[in-house]
Amino acid sequence: MHLGVVDYGASNIHSVARALKSLGSKVSIVDTPDKFKSIDKLVFPGQGSMGSCVKKLNETEMINPLLDAIKRKPFLGICLGLQILFDSSEESKENGLGVINGSITKIKDINKENLKIPHMGWNNVKIEKKHELFSGIEDKQFFYFVHSFVASNTETSITTTHYGEEFVSSLATENIFATQFHPEKSGEIGLKFLENFINWKI
């Protein structure tokens, strides 16, 4: 099993790579188009805005091999790696990858709770639909979040979390799984989740 962590030049990929390695996986950094080929499973940790991410993927010519891999290989998107799968975002005028229908919006403070944005810290993850990647993980466990934008409406939702509004904290469709939280920073439970991804059979 050979895992690839996509590095498009703007995100902190090292913590994800370290966490996967600590679980005994062979991990390579994917930072050029030719490196996608030898990878069995792909992890896409994102940081920053959708626009700058898509721009960098275009500049590095990794966008097509990435889209190709998303179609066929087990894929885990983290944080912006979830958001970029959507059509668009309020954050950027550039479009996302359009793999999942819908758009990303700024966190809404529906009950006027005087929320601090970004949503940063540990919050509950409520399991809405059973999925292999949550096997051995109880409902309403704490995961670590850092973000200001959310997906709030999709049929692909696996877990939800409340902060200002109810949003999608993870989603899945076929070979794709994506989380708004950071499993690589969520302690023991986060490592369990990553282990489930490593063992995930499609």
Place this chain on the structure above:
Amino acid sequence: MSLAVRIIPCLDVRGGRVVKGINFKDIVDAGDPAEAAKRYDAEGADEICMLDIDASFEERSTTIETVKSIASQVFIPFTVGGGIKSLKDIDMLLKSGADKVSINTSAILKPDLIAEASKEYGAQCIVLAIDAKQDGEIWNVYTHGGKNKTELDAIEWAKKGQDLGAGEILMTSMDKDGTKSGFDNDLYMQLSKNLSIPVIASGGAGELSHLVDAVKLGKADALLAASIFHYEEISIKKVKQALQNEGFEVRL
């Protein structure tokens, strides 16, 4: 449902070892930083903070090794502070495995550093650390580990830091630090009222009730402490249970 109150043990590190002393005097060796970080992680710490207490240019490589060693074994957010002077320093620490950096004196000498770092790496990884001492109605900011008094008002400086792009404020009360007499809750309440970014309270933890009061009265988002956790005077779990009993959300 709201965010869990974060409990952050702090490791004071010098030359690659955890050190302990009272007011930075009579410093004694207190073990391996990665071992200590692992223990805190297992005990339920929500983040780990490492402060290089006399980070100098010569010792930078030791610091980097320590950061790498902690980051390879602990998978919760990890903040590193001490002697950070430039974007290059920040870049090196983030690449070595820090998730956030805490900047104190350099931010005062060069406020643009906060703005530039926030733009480059995102507000979420820039913590503005402030050492403050009360003087009548206000709190003055001190630099160089509390040695030099400035003309800055701590509340105003924290607000400026927020505007410059800091993602969190780590405020240490010099009046309370090391006294174990409780946090300066007035200071934290003032801060919370004036800021929209999270406030980490530090200095004065001695008893369980002190930590609860800093959240209840001081409205702190996170609590940082070194010696009480290090000497196992109070366990992280006990703090969380006490907070939970008061109705606060914690990660247990």
